[in-house]
Amino acid sequence: MAILLLLTLVGYAAGLVLPLCVPARPRVQNILAHGLAGVAGVGGMCLGITGLLAAEPFTMSVPSTLPLLTFAIRLDLLASFFLLTISLVGLAASVFALGYVTEYYGRVSISLIGSLFNGFLLSMTLVVIADNGFFFLVVWEVMSLFSYFLVVTEHEKSDVRYAGLFYLIMTHVGTAFILLTFLLLFQGSGSFSFDAFRQPGQPLPDGIRSMAFLTALIGFGTKAGIVPLHVWLPYAHPAAPSHISALMSGVMIKTAIYALIRVYFDFFGGHFPWWWGFVVLAVGAVSALLGVMYALMEHDLKSLLAYHSVENIGIILLGVGAGMIFHSYGLEELAALALIAGLYHTLNHAVFKALLFFGAGSLLYATHTRNMEEYGGLLRRMPWTGAFFLIGAVSIAALPPTNGFVSEWLVFQSLFLSYEMPSLLMKLMLPIAAAMLALTGVLALTCFAKAFGISFLALPRSSHARHAEEVPWPMRIGMGFLAASCIALGLAPMLVVPIMDRVTASMIGTSIAGKMLALGGWALAPVNVEFSSLSSPALGLILAAMAALGLALVALYGGTRGYRYGKTWGCGIPLTPRMEYTATGFVQPIKRVFSTIYQPTVKLETEFLEESRYFAKRRRFEFHIEPMFQKHLYDPVITFMSGLADRLRIVQTGSLHLYLAYMFVTLVVLLLVAL
Amino acid sequence: MITDHSIVQAIALTLAQAVVLIALAPAIVGLIRKVKARFQCRRGPGMFQPYADLRKLFGKQPVVSTTTSWIFTATPYIVFSSTMTAGLLVPVFASQMPLNFAGNIIAFVYLLALGTFFLILAGLDAGSPFGGMGSSRESIVASLTEPAMIMAIFAIALAAGSTNLSTIVHKTALLEGIVIDPSSHVMALAALFIVALAETGRVPVDNPATHLELTMIHEAMVLEYSGRYLALVEWASGIKLLVFLTLIANVFVPWGIATSVTPAALSIGLAVYVVKIAVLAVLIGTIECMFAKLRLFRVTDLLGVAFILALLGLLFFYILRG
Numbered sequence: 001m002a003i004l005l006l007l008t009l010v011g012y013a014a015g016l017v018l019p020l021c022v023p024a025r026p027r028v029q030n031i032l033a034h035g036l037a038g039v040a041g042v043g044g045m046c047l048g049i050t051g052l053l054a055a056e057p058f059t060m061s062v063p064s065t066l067p068l069l070t071f072a073i074r075l076d077l078l079a080s081f082f083l084l085t086i087s088l089v090g091l092a093a094s095v096f097a098l099g100y101v102t103e104y105y106g107r108v109s110i111s112l113i114g115s116l117f118n119g120f121l122l123s124m125t126l127v128v129i130a131d132n133g134f135f136f137l138v139v140w141e142v143m144s145l146f147s148y149f150l151v152v153t154e155h156e157k158s159d160v161r162y163a164g165l166f167y168l169i170m171t172h173v174g175t176a177f178i179l180l181t182f183l184l185l186f187q188g189s190g191s192f193s194f195d196a197f198r199q200p201g202q203p204l205p206d207g208i209r210s211m212a213f214l215t216a217l218i219g220f221g222t223k224a225g226i227v228p229l230h231v232w233l234p235y236a237h238p239a240a241p242s243h244i245s246a247l248m249s250g251v252m253i254k255t256a257i258y259a260l261i262r263v264y265f266d267f268f269g270g271h272f273p274w275w276w277g278f279v280v281l282a283v284g285a286v287s288a289l290l291g292v293m294y295a296l297m298e299h300d301l302k303s304l305l306a307y308h309s310v311e312n313i314g315i316i317l318l319g320v321g322a323g324m325i326f327h328s329y330g331l332e333e334l335a336a337l338a339l340i341a342g343l344y345h346t347l348n349h350a351v352f353k354a355l356l357f358f359g360a361g362s363l364l365y366a367t368h369t370r371n372m373e374e375y376g377g378l379l380r381r382m383p384w385t386g387a388f389f390l391i392g393a394v395s396i397a398a399l400p401p402t403n404g405f406v407s408e409w410l411v412f413q414s415l416f417l418s419y420e421m422p423s424l425l426m427k428l429m430l431p432i433a434a435a436m437l438a439l440t441g442v443l444a445l446t447c448f449a450k451a452f453g454i455s456f457l458a459l460p461r462s463s464h465a466r467h468a469e470e471v472p473w474p475m476r477i478g479m480g481f482l483a484a485s486c487i488a489l490g491l492a493p494m495l496v497v498p499i500m501d502r503v504t505a506s507m508i509g510t511s512i513a514g515k516m517l518a519l520g521g522w523a524l525a526p527v528n529v530e531f532s533s534l535s536s537p538a539l540g541l542i543l544a545a546m547a548a549l550g551l552a553l554v555a556l557y558g559g560t561r562g563y564r565y566g567k568t569w570g571c572g573i574p575l576t577p578r579m580e581y582t583a584t585g586f587v588q589p590i591k592r593v594f595s596t597i598y599q600p601t602v603k604l605e606t607e608f609l610e611e612s613r614y615f616a617k618r619r620r621f622e623f624h625i626e627p628m629f630q631k632h633l634y635d636p637v638i639t640f641m642s643g644l645a646d647r648l649r650i651v652q653t654g655s656l657h658l659y660l661a662y663m664f665v666t667l668v669v670l671l672l673v674a675l
Numbered sequence: 676m677i678t679d680h681s682i683v684q685a686i687a688l689t690l691a692q693a694v695v696l697i698a699l700a701p702a703i704v705g706l707i708r709k710v711k712a713r714f715q716c717r718r719g720p721g722m723f724q725p726y727a728d729l730r731k732l733f734g735k736q737p738v739v740s741t742t743t744s745w746i747f748t749a750t751p752y753i754v755f756s757s758t759m760t761a762g763l764l765v766p767v768f769a770s771q772m773p774l775n776f777a778g779n780i781i782a783f784v785y786l787l788a789l790g791t792f793f794l795i796l797a798g799l800d801a802g803s804p805f806g807g808m809g810s811s812r813e814s815i816v817a818s819l820t821e822p823a824m825i826m827a828i829f830a831i832a833l834a835a836g837s838t839n840l841s842t843i844v845h846k847t848a849l850l851e852g853i854v855i856d857p858s859s860h861v862m863a864l865a866a867l868f869i870v871a872l873a874e875t876g877r878v879p880v881d882n883p884a885t886h887l888e889l890t891m892i893h894e895a896m897v898l899e900y901s902g903r904y905l906a907l908v909e910w911a912s913g914i915k916l917l918v919f920l921t922l923i924a925n926v927f928v929p930w931g932i933a934t935s936v937t938p939a940a941l942s943i944g945l946a947v948y949v950v951k952i953a954v955l956a957v958l959i960g961t962i963e964c965m966f967a968k969l970r971l972f973r974v975t976d977l978l979g980v981a982f983i984l985a986l987l988g989l990l991f992f993y994i995l996r997g
Binding site for chain 1: 693729730733734736737738739740741742743744745746748751752753755756757759760763774775776777778779781782784785786788789791792795796799800801802803804806807808810811812814815817818819821822824825826829832833836837838839842899902903906907910971972975982986989990993
């Protein structure tokens, strides 16, 4: 295990340093950086799998000269699971990047992107295996900084700089709250080691514990992108290069989920009141629904995917929150089920979201635009990318028999099994959360029908799309690997669930592997065999058999084999791309039905011909949706802060003498206090 | 949940159910049309006309738009397959279906969603504005029906202690350890009936007989299909209608369904099933003649009512049971 750990860490570290030392051509730097990241990724996957199967956690510790800080590493089951997820997506991203960064040759230093890419993966790996609060904070901050530098890769664009700044501020607000959490925990433990957090010397009072719960939720929630702290995602994800967006959205935000589970189930040992779980559940349900609703209105493909990360983090938190509620009522088996559902969705979301960001990156590579309204007809021009994107879209829309369906199904079951709970309020709230999840699910379906349908089908809407060509092989391999994972994770839950069960058993103390699987593993039957069951391999088989039946019916009754080609009827005039439904038009009914949430403003200006009021010369249509959180939550804070800064300007005169006087006065005051 | 059939019996039962669904679907469509014709004082075509239509469509050479991709030609098979798979999860004439283990009500809903997803894509594929319009509208109707459907079935599932359809039906048919609570069941039934009308594109949500593109939802989506592709899509939508009627009939009034696998029980089950479905089909035909189609943005109110009814059903269940 130590060797694998060394391979992983040294691989990333070499990838961090070596490309900067090679003054060679970008091609060599590209292969060197991403090749090393790929090797380290394989090492990380092996390490993760070994860690998941190991009986005892692997620990290692290097003392440092600073007080309170030790470079302690602990690879337990939870850490191994997240390490596996990070390495899996990291490996795919390394392969994808081999092709994708060729786009940047000559514009941006490839050695720098490659080096930062490795550094980012290294810091994420360290975040999940760190076993000391101080060490954790250091690598967490390093992770945030690496990702910030990657977001501003194309810093010559002003919107990219703005996105970077926004991200930097949000992530530091989050870090401040995380620091606060650890300081609160420190009150009881007197040490920053995670072991001391687990067994504090003196138990913390309830008030402090609840405060630590909230600061952790805010701090890690900022990174995870829960509503209303999600606002940085739709800026930062589109600005970053696509393989970085895939890493940020697929795995970086999951480190926050890791940390939340670590704090709530590990540090607090699962001793918490029911309302903690309820807060997490409510935050999850709201994030899921609002995330998908804002995604629907987005026509920048990468912003759309960013909002879907908010949605999926919400679904994961529904699982985690339900698990916390069940746990606080002592229903350990259900708690384990809900947590398994959350973890399974974490893995699945990492895989399909990275795949979709790769797809978006491929479209960007081929067309040089992120605007969906300029795509169209790309399935015929980019058949591989199209097929992979479709698999990702079907997975994220949770349609059987893909992986998204299985994990969302498990979340549904854990919410439905709430009828065993003693509290009437919770009995009602969990099914309502399930209804919100159902609405989220269909809206996600609509959103991806839009994303795929408008981008890949019908006629090309711009010359960019008309001249698009299929992307190079490394990008296709990166996508194909993840697409295959989507299908494998969907068809073989019986292999995944027992492993998840080991992870949750280490957190909760109850193993339900025997109660999850029925029919020799071919069906999932969570906890209560009577209540529900699902067999995704059987569904896949029946789907295939029924499609074959359809083909047989056609063969039986069909007359002629082939078909005739004809032009689509355009009411008498030749069909042009301008007649097609646009992405905006497609979601117009939804915008109207949910207008209370969107608060849309529509502006239509028409210039008529002078001769007649019946003929328009020019029309201008504009529509915006109200960015509710920005307006009512962030703008007041920003106004307040800049107002405060304005007032404080009085002391900042720019005179050196005055500053020296400030220092002198401060020194005197401090000396007086000390005396 | 898991039934104790032998392999041969299991396969035979599943196949028999598939055959019943496939064979009966066009007749139900024909029956509804016949009822509507009668109400409009027409004689109308015979009940078995849809079979002849399908046969003719299968024999015709389809025309495929030059704009389309493989999605367009694959969709009919995917829709047929997902609808049939969903149909096999609902008990039809025997309550203990061997495929019960394969999926519960959530799987049923999401399998139908798989078909909807591909139909929406196919509607967009030809590039015609009518297809896009149908797809856009179908997506909003689907978005609003699904939560109501899941809540309605959950309200019933609670009484039976299972979300697997065969188990619900079997337990209710034998009155075995279940609580039949009329208020919550009635609410759920009303909600599910509205959902069924919306999901299968009937009046007052959509009009399957309309000839005006601007008022179409489902028909606009499949406007570009012809020949064998149209036949498959039409057949699948007939099967979807039948499956929804089956769901309502067997979940709320399961009595008469074969609870054991004996020739006598099975033949009685089949006969009772046909009668129940025929009654529901006549009911739908009657509703189609008594109500006008709603405007698209009024449909949301109707579906909102369905959702509230389902939620009330759930509430009643918990409150009445304490």
